Amino acid sequence: MDNQTFIQQKFAEFYEENASKIEAPSSISQREFGFMVFKENVMVRHKRFGTADALKTFIKESAPAHAYHSTAYYETPEAKMEDKGWLGADLYFDIDADHIATKCKEIHDSWTCKDCGFAGKGQPDVCPSCGSKRFDQRIWPCDECLDSAKKETIKLVEMLMEEFGFSSNEVAVSFSGHRGYHVHVTNEVIRELDAGARKEIVDYITGTGLNVSFFSSAVGAFRSSPETPVYALNDVGWRGRIVKGAYEFLSSATLKNLIDLGIKEKRANEIVLNKEAILNSWKREGPWRPVRGVGKEELRTIIDHVIGVQSVKIDTMVTTDIHRLIRLPNTLHGKTGWLKVSFPFSHIDIFDPFKSAVAFKKGTVNIYVEESPKFRIGDEWFGEYKKQKVELPTAAAIFVLCKDSASLVE
Ligand SMILES: [Zn+2]
Ligand SMILES: [Zn+2]
Incomplete structure (x- = not known):
């Protein structure tokens, strides 16, 4: 028996017993469904199901390698893309270890160049031997990859609840079944947002295009006036996040950390020597005044670093694509044989994907x-x-x- 036939047979056995647990999306008859079928390795799209039972029966009988539903609601989900009649879409975020730089990839991931056959570890941009960008890759999930994806998920959910004001029952979290987590926001207001509006949300979450000049008279055109907001360590939003992040970074920063950021050695030395004074001045309300060691350039370097640490590493395409297909919870992932599983956000610290997602x-x-x-x-x-x-x-x-x-x- 070949591998694919065996895997499909195991998937079929699993669905025979567990298809009833598949979580169908809300307003099922307005959703498009798609399936990746074994063997032919083709995507079957534009399917519609009137009821959750019909969907579950279909999956039980076909045992697909991957099962997806649209984040969108349509008038006619089974029609061609341009004739579907888009009615709205839920807001989804995908956090995948692929988008996070983890060192472990050098250990567990491997590649072979399709053009010259050269092989190596990690995930290269180009083949070091022939410059080709075509690879056969073996990508594996590990504890370190999934822990870093989990940390990003926590940052994201806290942002959505504390800064966007979504309530805990509007935000659902799930393990994707491979290398990350999905965050799903359902809310009437969000449904009708177009791709442009979703891009604004993405920019906020990824800290793209932040204007940091208001942080300091040293950094930019800050003019103090009675309306100018003061800021402090406990501020909400990016202002507080940057103040807190910069404070935390400098509290533990070594000379090497500062030099690694690109700060010149002489200035880095001054910063280390004056650390206490700098931190004390940052503790007071802003704007930050120039302090010995931290001029315009250094402050910008530190703030840019903080934005990098505090922003959330999401797959921006998933959130802005209003016709996206997303994996169905409690279905199997054809690249792992694991389940996509939903769980309450309050359990995220103890959630272990290598336990909870095991199907066989x-x-x-x-x-x-x-x-x-x-x-x-x-x-x-x-x-x-x-x-x-x-x-x-x-x-x-x-x-x-x-x-x-x-x-x-x-
Ligand atoms: Zn090559
Ligand atoms: Zn890893």
């Missing part, structure tokens, strides 16, 4: 692993493996098979 809990499978890094399923660690035969619990075997890094041993 029975039996073992014999596979020949071409190559795999060390990985965890539940409390058990596996690998790393290289060109060897192993008997693995079904969840672990399916994970490596889905990654196309192993073959079935009969």
Whole structure:
């Protein structure tokens, strides 16, 4: 039996028992559905279901590799794109480890150049041997990748609730089933926002185009007047975030940290020597006055760094695309065999994707692993493996098979 047939068979067995748990979106008959089918590896789109039961039956019978629904609501979801009659869309955010620079990728991800066959670790922009940009990549999720995605998710949800004013029951969080998290906002007002308005939200969340001149008389054209807002460590929004972030950064910054940001050694030395005085002056309400060591250039460098740390690393395309398809909760991800799972935001600190998203809990499978890094399923660690035969619990075997890094041993 080939890998794809085996995986599909396992997916079918899973849905036979668990299709009833699939979470159908609200206003189901106004949604478009799409499925990636095994073998042909093609996307079937523009499907409509009148009821949640019809959707679940379809998934049970077809056992697709991926199942998606539109974030949008349409008059005629089954029509061609231009004839669907767009009625609105929920607001979605996708946080994927792909968009976060984690060092572990150098350990677990690998690539082979499609043009010259050169291979290596990590995720290169161009092949160092021939300059090609075409790669076969093996990308693996790990604890470090998913923890960093989780941190971004927490920043995002706090921003949505504290600064945008959404209530906790309007914001839903889920693990994507692969390398990150989805955040879903349902609210009548947000539904009708066009792509431009969603781009404004994205810019706020990513800290794009922030004007930092009001932070300091040293940085820009600050003119004090009775209406000029003062700011402090506990301010809400980007102002408070930058003040707090700069304060925290400098509190723990070493000479090396400052030089690494691009501050000249002489100035960095002065900053370290005058740290206490600088922090004290920042603690008082703004605007920040020039302090020995921190002139216009240094302050800008520190603020730019803080914006980088405090902004949320989202996939901006997902949020601005008002015709997007997004994975259905409690369906299987064809690249891992894991579930997309929703969970309450209040549980995010203890949420363990390597436990909660495990779908296959029975039996073992014999596979020949071409190559795999060390990985965890539940409390058990596996690998790393290289060109060897192993008997693995079904969840672990399916994970490596889905990654196309192993073959079935009969
Ligand atoms: Zn190459
Ligand atoms: Zn990683």
